[in-house]
Amino acid sequence: MKLELYGTARCPYTREIREWLEWNRREFEEYDVEADPQARSRMRALAADQRTVPLLIEDGKVIQVGWQGRGCIVE
Numbered sequence: 001m002k003l004e005l006y007g008t009a010r011c012p013y014t015r016e017i018r019e020w021l022e023w024n025r026r027e028f029e030e031y032d033v034e035a036d037p038q039a040r041s042r043m044r045a046l047a048a049d050q051r052t053v054p055l056l057i058e059d060g061k062v063i064q065v066g067w068q069g070r071g072c073i074v075e
Helices: 012-023 037-046
Strands: 003-007 029-032 055-058 061-065
Touching (some): 003 037, 029 037
Parallel strands (some): 003 029
Antiparallel strands (some): 003 055, 055 061
């Protein structure tokens, strides 16, 4: 099972979901979509052009958008 977290350094909700994943000892790959244009393109392709982070993907499928009902918009 592959877990991917797409987010940004400036988004507090990305930080919160990262901390939650680490607390629950979940292994994941993290991508900063503002710093990495290729990661942004992958995120949009996987999530039907989604622009809200954090975005959690498991085995190529979106399992969560935002964190606890909140998120940040990426342009």
